[in-house]
Amino acid sequence: MEFKHFSVMAKECIDGLDIKPDGTYLDCTVGGAGHSTLIAKKLKNGTLLCLDKDENALKVSQERLKTFGERVKFFHCDFKDFKKAMQAFNIDSFDGILIDLGVSSYQIDTPERGFSYMHNAKLDMRMDQTQKLDAFFVVNNYSKQDLAKIFKEYGEEQFANNIAKNIVLARETKPIETTFELNEIIAKSIPAKFKFAGGHPSKKVFQAIRIEVNRELDGLCDCILNLARSLKKGGRLVILSFHSLEDRAVKNAFNILKTDCLCPPEMPICSCGHKKEIIVLTKKPILASEEEMKENSRSHSAKLRIAEKL
Secondary structure (H helix, E strand, C coil), X not given: CCCCCCCCCHHHHHHHHCCCCCCEXXXXXXXXXXXXXXXXXXXXXCEEEEEECCHHHHHHHHHHCHHHHHHEEEEECCHHHHHHHHHHCXXXXXXXXXXXXXXXXXXXXXXXXXXXXCCCCECCCCCCXXXXXXXXXXXXXXXXXXXXXXXXXXXXXXXXXXXXXXXXHHHCCCCCCEHHHHHXXXXXXXXXXXXXXXXXXXXXXXXXXXXHHHCCCCCHHHHHHHHHCCEEEEEEEEEEECCHHHHHHHHHHHHHHCCCCCCCCCCCCCCCCCCCCEEECCCCCECCCHHHHHHCHHHCCCEEEEEEEC
16 A cells, blocks of 8 residues: 655644754655655755654655755664664754654555554554554553553543453453454444544544554653753744643643743742743644635644753
């Protein structure tokens, strides 16, 4: 299947990066190279470092960006390990960093990857297919309590307890192997009047399992802090998030970085010594235009936040 990815708010992201032709840039999640292609086109003597935990995404992006030659570098890792890539290419700081936290269209639309409740496939959902933890293990081995917890926290699923209970009951007979088997259990666990309120009944549970499998929220706030501190003065940090939990981590990181003192309010004198590190350029997140939302349904939930390093 062709690797397709529709870059959300592409113009807004590129404008937000304020690209210098001789600058050094980091695309934390290169995916199908949509954003990276636009960045690379603006570089003359600059460097673009592309990361992705999906090896297939890296192979595709390498092919798509080969015309830019040595300007573009590639490294296979979760962007939370970005310092490994910096060391590998002897990069000490960046003029701009882009994080697109969305799942690529290719991953969702490739049935055998097991991300989508719309295709019948083996439960998988791994972005990095070299890792051991997959959706099959989560669904068939996590306790009822742990399943309910991730459905509540990562999916904000109202019927988390009932779904978790029915998953545990079903797997006593046989393992739950496919996305459609899981769909059936979820559908039976939700009262009829709520079943299609807010979209497909499996949407929230599949999101929760995907986040758990790929550890998407683990250390995200701390990673954003470290990324911001890897920027040069005047460098830009541009972050696209796609659900409330991601956006909350981005806001929390920005709130820390834009604040002079982090001491508790009751402290009469500052003892933390923390100094403001960024200016937040988006008081409210930028949302996709109505036109883009019509063309790309995956842009509906996107929020773009931009900060500049002091």
